[in-house]
Amino acid sequence: MNTKHFKMIRQHLLIALFLLILGIFDGSFSYVFQKYFYTNTMSLICRIMLMGLVLTIFFIPNERYIVLIAAIVGLIYDSFFTGILGIHAFLLGLLAYVLRYFADDIPHTPLFIGLVYVLSLAFVETGVYYINAFIGMTRVDFTDFVATTLGPTIALNVVLFIILYFPLSRLLLKLKTE
Template sequence: MNIKNRKVVGQVLFIFLAFYLDGLMKWAFLNNMNHGTFAVLPQLMLMLIVMLTMRIDNRRQLITYGVVFGLIYDSYYYGIIGLYTILLPLLMVGIDHFKFLLVKNNLGYELSIYFLSLTFLQSGIYLLERLLQQTNTNVFDFITYTLGPTLLWNIVVFFILYIPLNNLSEWLVKYRRDNK
C-alpha cells in the first residue's frame, strides 16, 4: 500500500475514532447532564470532518466521506436513515465551496466554521424531524434546551482538543497535497 492510500485509511480511522468517542462522551459524561430538560449532543465527529474538509482538496472524496459516515451515524445513533446522510455531504460541499475565502487555517476561522456547521446540522436535523413528525417541540424550546447547550459543550471541547486534532489532521492530509 502506497503512502496516499495509507493517508486515506488514516483519515477514515481518524473519523471512526471520533465516531466512537461521540458515543463514549455521551455515555460517560453527558448521561448525568441529560436527565432534565436540556439535551447536549456531542459532535466530535463533525469537528474532525470540518477540520479534514478544510484541508482536503478532492470534492469527490469529501462527498464519499459525507455519505458513508452520515449513513453510519444515522444507522447507529438515530435509526432514521437520511438525516446525517443528506446533511453531512451538503455541509462538506458547502465548506469546500467557500474555503477559498480563508487566507489561513487558524483557530478563529475553524471555530467559526465549526460553529456555523454545528448550527446548520442541528437545525437541519430538527427541521427534518419536524417534517417527518418525529418531534413535536417548538422552535424556541429547541433553541433553548438543545441547540444552545450543544453549541456551548462542543465549543468548549473544540478549544480543549484543537491543537492535537489540528496537528493530526494536518499530518493526515499534508502528504496528499504535496504528491497529487
Template sequence: MSKYFKITWVHPVLVFFALILDGVIALNWAPLLYKLPMSASPLLVLLVLLMPILVKTDDVLNEHLNLYFLAGVIGLIYDFYYTGYVGVSLIGFPLMVGLATWVQKYFEYSYFWEMVIFFTVISAYLIFDYLAFGVINVAKANFQEFIIFHMFPSILINLILFIIVFPALSILYRWLQAPNLVDYQVDNKQINNRLIFRRSDRM
C-alpha cells in the same frame, strides 16, 4: 511524514473512531448532557470529518478519497446507531461538508476562523436535524424550545470539544500532508553523478 501513514486511510479511521467516541461521551456524560429539559449532542465525528477542510488538506485527500462519499457512509452509520432514522445524517453530513468547503474559501487559516466555521456548520446541522425530524413528525419541541434547550447546549459542548481536540488534530493533519522525501526520486544523469555543494558566503 512517514510513508506508512497516509491521510487517505488515517482520516477515515479517525472519523470512525470519533463516531464511536461520540457514543462513549454521550453514555458517560449522560447525567450532564441530558439533564431535562436540556439535551446536548456531542458531534465530534463532524469535527473530525471536516478537519481536512478546516486545515485545507482536502485537496490532497480528494485525489484518492471523495470526502462527500465518506460523509455519506459515516452519516448512514450514524443514523443506524444514533438517530434511529435513516436519511437524516446520511444527507446532513455531506451537506455540511459542502457548506464548510464553501465558507472556508472566504477565510484565511487561523484558529479563530476555523472555530467560527465549525460554529456555523454545527449550527446549520442542528437546524437541519430539527427540520428533518419535523418533516417526519418526530420533533416534539417547538423551534424556540429547540434553540434554548438543545441547540445552545449542543453548540456549547461541541465548542468545548473543538478547543480540546482541534489543536492536536491540526498538527496531525498538517504532518500527514507534509511531503515524504522517500517518494522523491533523483535521476543521477541530472547531476552527472556528482554531488553539488554550495560554498557559504560567510567563509
C-alpha cells in the same frame, strides 16, 4: 498499482477511519456523561466527529472524495445513533460540499475555523431538528429546541473545540504529510 495511487487510497481510508473513531468518541462521551448531558431542562449533543470533518476540510484541502466520505460516515453514524438512515448522510455530505467550496476563502486560523465549526454545528443540529419534525419524530417547537438543545450543544462543543483543536489539527497535518 503505483505508489502514488496507493498513498491516495490510504489517505481516503485513514480520513474515513479518523471520522469514524471521532464518531465513536461522540457516543462514548455522551454515554459516560449522560447524567449531565440529558436532563429535563436541556440536552447536550457531542459532535466531535463534525469537528473532525470541518478540520479535515481545512487541513487536507486536496481530499477530493471528502463529500463521499462524509456521506458514508454519516450513514454509518445514522445506523449507530439515530436509527433513521440518511439524515446525517445527507447533512454531512451537503455540509462537506459547501465547506469545500468556501474553505479557500476563509482564513485558516483557529478563530475562523472555530466560527465555521459553530455555524456547521448549528446547520447540522437545525437540519436534524427540521427533518425529525417533518417526519413526526419530535413535537418540540423551534424556540424550545434552540433553548434546550441548540444553545447548550453549541456551548459544549465550543469547549471541546478549544480543548481538541490543536491535537486534532496536528494529527491531520501529520496525515497530510504522509
